[in-house]
Structure formats: structure tokens, C-alpha cells
Amino acid sequence: MKGQEWYQADEIAETYESKRFSDGGRLIDEREKRAVLSAVGPVEGKRMLEIACGTGRFTTMLAERGADIVGLDISPAMLQEGRKKARAAGVADHLEFMRGDAARLPFPDDHFETVIAMRFFHLADTPASFLAEMQRVARDQVVFDTFRRFSTRSIYNWLLPMGSRLYSRMEVEQLLDGAGLRLADEEHDFFLPYGLYRKLPDRLAGRLREVDTAVMESPIGDHVASVSYWDTRLKG
Template sequence: MKGREWYQQDETAEEYDEWRFSRGGELVDEGEKEALFDLVGGVEGRDVLEVACGTGRFSVELAESGADVTGVDISKPMLMKGVGKARERGLGVEFLRGDAKRLPFADDTFDLVLGMRFFHLVDEPGAYLSEMARVSKGRVVFDTFNRGSARVVYNRFLPMGSRLYSEEDVQDVVDSAGVELVDRRDDFVLPFGLYRAIPKSLAKGFRGVDDAVRSVGGDRLSSVTYWMVEK
């Protein structure tokens, strides 16, 4: 996995949320959560697993919406951030350290499994998706950064880069995992890095342009797609 050592450092966990989801990055956070809940619908009373949960950004939101949530990540410092968030909100999220390629759960344990901001880092996405599907009773949600979008240019300036996917690439991953695509959402014509680099007040204007482009058929230019698959 790209950046595995960097990702597990204490300093990375301390700075992660502030670096990625402050300023205009708040709009990225809001957009991702909106896309997720739009895809999965109501989660109250459902058993949900978040793979590569990081600082618990999605886990705590799902728990606050009534789900019984388990979060798994390889980074102890990241998990401790998630524990702190859950405690602050009085939520009972279970955070576990583990490898997403060998999840410590029986088959068909969870109603829903998700992996957000994860597939752009892995070298064997089909293997990870297969493992996520194994522990799900049916549905899995993940996202990809897209080839053919503005992300291609932005990607060149990233120290580690990101794995970019075409629709054909995603279909190959889905087929190799033995699951089927059932739904998708496309978003953010402009790459996330632009939003993070500017104040939220200015980013709102760019977000408006972004929405306008997609409303006239610009989904194919979206830099990120959220996919739902099922067994």
C-alpha cells in the first residue's frame, strides 16, 4: 500500500484532519459524507464496518445516524483519533487495528462494508474488495479517483501519487472480486487539492461551478466516483 509507513506516524495522525478537511476542505468532507449517505440510505440499527477508517470521519457519522459501527485501520495513532471523536460525541464505535486484506471477521458479518479514501492507495484492489465482500451480507461501498479527470494533472504534484481508475478498470476490479455494480455517484470535477488550498468562502464559489458543470452532463469529468456493489 502506498505511504504505509507515513500513514502510521504519530505526526500524520495529528495533522491529518486539519490538513485535509479545514478551509475549503470542509466542502470536500461535506460532499463525501453526502454522497455516502445518498448511496446507502438509512443506517439505523445496521451493522456497519468501515475498512481503513483512519481518524473515524465516516465511522462517527454513521454511528450518530444510528448504525452499530466497527472501524478497522492499520494505524494506531489514526485509530486513537477516532476513539477520541467517538467519546466526544458519546458514541460507542468499536475501533480495531487490523489489515484490510485479512479482516478478523467471519463471512457475512456486516450489513454494509465501506472503504473510503482507500482504493487509490492499494496495489491489489480486487483482493481488498473481495475481502470486504466476504465479511458483508451483501453491499460494499468504495470510492476511486478517476483517470480522464483534472485529477490526472494534480496527481503529478503528489509525492506518492494516487492510483487512478477508468470505468473499465473498476469493472475489472469488480469482476475479479465476484461482485456486481448496483449504483454510483460522481462528484468533484475540480480535484480535492484545490479546495484544500483556498479559504472556505472562496471554495464555495468553485463548488458552485463544479455543481453547474456536472448538472449539464459533466459527470464524466468528475474526479471521484463512489461505487456500490453487492454479492
Template sequence: MKGQDWYQTDEVAEGYEALRFSGGGALIDRREKAAVRSALGDVDPGHRVLEVACGTGRFTAMLADLDADVVGLDISREMLAQGREKAAAAGVDDRIEFLRGDASRLPFPDDHFDTVVAMRFFHLMDDPAPFLAELRRVSSEQVIFDTFNARSLRVLYTWALPMGSRLYAESQVAELLADADLRLADEQHDFVLPYGFYRGLPGSVAKPFRAVDRLVGRTIPGDYVATVSYWDARLDDD
């Protein structure tokens, strides 16, 4: 998996959210959380959620705030430390267990969770198939994840990122889901302008661009060249 060493430094962990989700990046954070909440729907108290590659706990704290029982797993001790601080500050640390672990060998029995969430994860995969199969193994109902798209503007600069970025065609995602015995329940595509564009702008400047982006994204061409896709996959009942 790309980026393991890069994410396991104090400097990267401490500056991760400020670099990506401040200013115009806050619009990205808001949209990603909305996608996860939309896929989850109504959550009963005690709904069991595993977040793989939980990082600094952006989604982990949000999920616990919905009264879910959450396990956040990440390979980076430094990222997990940030997640624990975030959960404590939000007052939800009693509903979250943070664990250090490898997503390729999840330390849980089959069907242990109702939902498995893996955001900002699949772009790091050299071979995503065994990872998706492992996420499906420990889920009894649902797997939520996102991918960056091969037909988007991200293709113009992905080579310049610290660890690169795997881009996906929709046909590749469909094949991955079929191989993992998962069926697609819902999909959303967004951000014609790539993430890097928004991160470079103050929030007040980014908002008008985001408004235009959303209008373009609602068209067929705009949807086709969206930077990111959010996938809601369910276990195949057949």
C-alpha cells in the same frame, strides 16, 4: 499498500483533518459523507457496518450516529487514537469498536457485516482486486467505496502526492466488481476541480467555485471528467 508508514506518524495523524477538511476542504468532507449516507439509505438500529481504513473516524462517528453498530479498522495506531477521541467527543463511542488490522486479512467471518465502507482507500492500492474480494467476503449485503478517476484533472498532479495515487477507468472498476461477484447498484461522479484546489482556498472563497463545479458536473462532459466516483455495490444474487 501505499502510505502505510506515512499514515503511522503522530504528526500526520494529528494534522490530517486540519490539512484536508478545513476551509475549502470542508466542502469535500460534506460531499463524501453525503455520498455514504445516500448509498446506505435508511438504516435500522443495529445495522452492522465495518469501515475499513477508518483513519481519524470521520465516517465512523457519522455511521454510529445513525444508530448503526460500527467497527472501525485501520493499520495506524495513531489514526485510531484520533478516531477514539472523535467518537468520545460525539458521544457515540458506545456504538463503535476500533481495531487495528490489515485490510488484506480481515479478522472476521464471512458475511459478518451488513455493509462495508472503504473511503479514501482504493487510491492506495497497488493491486485492488484481492482487497475488494476481502471486503465482499465479510459483507452480507453491500460494499461502498470511492475511486479517483484516470480521465480527471487529478492525473496532472497525482505524481506529486506523498505516496502517489492510483487512478481508475470505469471499465477497471466494472472488471473489479465482476471479479468480486458484486453488482453495481448506484454510482455518483463529482468534483471537476480536484480536491487539491479546494484545500488551498478559504471556505468563503471555495463556495462559489463549488457552485460552478456542481453546475458543470451536471453536464455530460463535466460528469465524464469528474475527479472522484462513489460506488454502491451489492452482492450478486445469482
């Protein structure tokens, strides 16, 4: 995985959310959470797994809605932040955080109804094997996001020290077919790359988002989006 050592550093975990999801980054957090909730639907009593859960943004959110969920991550520091978040939300007794490798998930086949992975595949060095492993432990649904190859993200990528793996639609379709998954639904958003929003104060980011949304709601929106959210089901 790209940036694995950087990601696991204590100081990165402690400031991860404040640097990415405050000010203009709040818009990204809200949009990603809407995408997840739209894909998974009602989660009361649903057995779920979040891969690369980080500080538990989605794990805690889904636990608050009644999911029986496990958050798995390779970073002990990120998991510690996740546990703090769960305690603050009053759901620490209703979820489990555990350290693990997404390439070798420590669960039997078909163990979870739904498996999700957000902000993961842009760092994946072997996405096909990761997706196949997610499919193995899922009984019904796999939800994940990708950054689009032919978008403003490709320009922004040049400025990043680690870069990101970008995907065309054809590449995603090939990954799904190879993993035995079929596409059930999809959403595409953000003409402008995520990083731009994180650098702006709330008010300016909100105005920029209005322009961005207008572009996305136009006929060309799906073709110029920089982010895609994929809701997939097991074939058969």
C-alpha cells in the same frame, strides 16, 4: 499500500483532519459524507464495517445514526484520534475501533451487512484482493470511492510525492466482476481535484465549488468527474 509509514506517523494523525477538512476541505468532507449516507440509507441497527477508517469521520457519523459499526485501520495513531472523536460525539460506547490489515480482515464470512471504504483504493497496491476480502465479510453491500483516470486528477497526480492509483470505468467494472459484486448505483463529482479545494479559504472555495457544480450538472459532468462513488451489492 502506498505511503503506509507516512500514514501511521503520530504527527500526521494529529493534524490529518485540520489539514484536509478545514477551510475549502470542508466541502470535500460534506460531499463524501453525503455520498456515504446516500448509498447506505437508514442505518439504525445495521451491522457495518469501515475499512481504513482513519480518524473515524464516517465511523462516528454512522454510529450517531444508530449503526452497529466497527472501524478498522492499520494506524494506532489514527485510531486514537478516532476514539477521541467518538467520545466527543457521545458514541464511544456504540462503536468499536480496532487495528487490522484490510488484506486479511479478522472477521468471518458475511459478518457485516455493509462494508465501506473511503479514501482507500487510491492507495491500494492490490485492489482486486482488497475488494474480494471486503466482499467476503459483507452480506449485502460494499461501498467505496475511486479517483478517475481520465480527469483533472491525472494532472494533479504529477504533483503528489506518492501519487494515487487512478481507475477507468472499465477497470472498476472488472474489479467488481472479479469480486462477485454488481453495481447498484453510482455518483460522480468534482471536475476539479480535491487538493485544489484544500488550499483555499472557505469563501473562495465556495465560489469555485459553484462553478465546479455547474460543470458536473451539465451533460458532460459524469465524463469529466475526478471522483466516483460506487454502491455495489453481492451477486446472486
